Amino acid sequence: MLEIDDLALQLPYYANWWRRQWAEVLCNVSLEVHPGEVHAVIGASGAGKSLLAHALMGLLPAPYRQTGRLTFQGQPLTAARQRRLRGRELALIPQSLSALDPLVRSQRQVSWAAKRAGHAAARVQHTARQALAHYQLDERAQQAFPHQLSGGMARRVLTAMAHVSSAQLIIADEPSVGLDPQQRDRVLNALAALAREGKAVLLISHDLRHALPIARRVTIMRQGRCVETAPAAAFEGDGHTLTTRYAQALWRALPDNHFSHPETQPAPHVA
Numbered sequence: 048m049l050e051i052d053d054l055a056l057q058l059p060y061y062a063n064w065w066r067r068q069w070a071e072v073l074c075n076v077s078l079e080v081h082p083g084e085v086h087a088v089i090g091a092s093g094a095g096k097s098l099l100a101h102a103l104m105g106l107l108p109a110p111y112r113q114t115g116r117l118t119f120q121g122q123p124l125t126a127a128r129q130r131r132l133r134g135r136e137l138a139l140i141p142q143s144l145s146a147l148d149p150l151v152r153s154q155r156q157v158s159w160a161a162k163r164a165g166h167a168a169a170r171v172q173h174t175a176r177q178a179l180a181h182y183q184l185d186e187r188a189q190q191a192f193p194h195q196l197s198g199g200m201a202r203r204v205l206t207a208m209a210h211v212s213s214a215q216l217i218i219a220d221e222p223s224v225g226l227d228p229q230q231r232d233r234v235l236n237a238l239a240a241l242a243r244e245g246k247a248v249l250l251i252s253h254d255l256r257h258a259l260p261i262a263r264r265v266t267i268m269r270q271g272r273c274v275e276t277a278p279a280a281a282f283e284g285d286g287h288t289l290t291t292r293y294a295q296a297l298w299r300a301l302p303d304n305h306f307s308h309p310e311t312q313p314a315p316h317v318a
């Protein structure tokens with residue numbers, strides 16, 4: 048459904064006020080997301096995950112330099128096509144809560160999303176209410192403005208907006224940050240359900256542990272590059288089938304994995 052082939056991205060910075068230079072923020076990024084799967088992109092803060100999401104949606108602020116090929120449903124994903132498909136075939140659950148319009152109540156924001164996705168005008172409000180209720184946002188939250196919502200509630204409004212779109216590809220940028228475990232599971236399960244319906248889900252997260260239960264494949268990013276793409280099943284045991292030390296280290300560092308690191312091992316107890 049989505050193929051990213053050797054994507055590179057440069058953004059400007061000013062070494063001096065008069066001289067613009069370009070910093071390479073993504074390089075050599077290649078991965079594929081297939082229908083029916085959740086593909087996780089995992090990386091530390093600053094790895095370039097959100098930039099990748101914005102490049103895929105065509106939401107990068109100009110100026111920028113981009114090379115490589117993006118293909119969606121067998122055709123090149125050009126800027127014009129991104130504009131046309133955004134909010135319809137392509138949906139983003141953005142990391143930043145400021146994506147919500149501060150002057151618009153939750154229910155109306157989701158209604159707009161439903162309208163853009165092509166729902167019949169007479170149905171959009173009903174669709175919005177249902178989607179918000181699905182994410183446990185009650186009538187009061189539905190009538191609230193963004194500043195009256197908690198971070199977790201605002202994130203669920205954004206998720207509901209993606210939910211009502213008829214998108215074939217859903218890019219979820221840290222959709223579960225700031226949610227309590229129950230809400231987090233609900234959002235992750237909703238993404239897994241979308242994949243089961245045959246949609247392609249790109250799940251961006253810094254948390255391998257929470258992505259693994261629903262992901263079929265995992266791409267690890269570091270400093271703007273893809274380090275490794277592996278099946279989720281490779282993250283088991285000591286992770287010996289992972290091909291890079293970085294992916295292994297990331298896996299072994301998870302608190303539940305109880306790997307001892309020689310340098311951090313407690314000194315043997317002397318009786």
Ligand SMILES: Nc1ncnc2c1ncn2[C@@H]1O[C@H](COP(=O)(O)OP(=O)(O)OP(=O)(O)O)[C@@H](O)[C@H]1O
Nearest residue numbers: 058072090091092093094095096097098099142253
């Ligand atoms: N508009 C911009 N101009 C210049 N550099 C940027 C811009 N946006 C991001 N960067 C840089 O690109 C790198 C990747 O940023 P990005 O937001 O994609 O990281 P991320 O992986 O999403 O991190 P996080 O987990 O914190 O959200 C960072 O080093 C950041 O400083």
Ligand code: NI
Nearest residue numbers: 096097098142
């Ligand atoms: Ni990010």
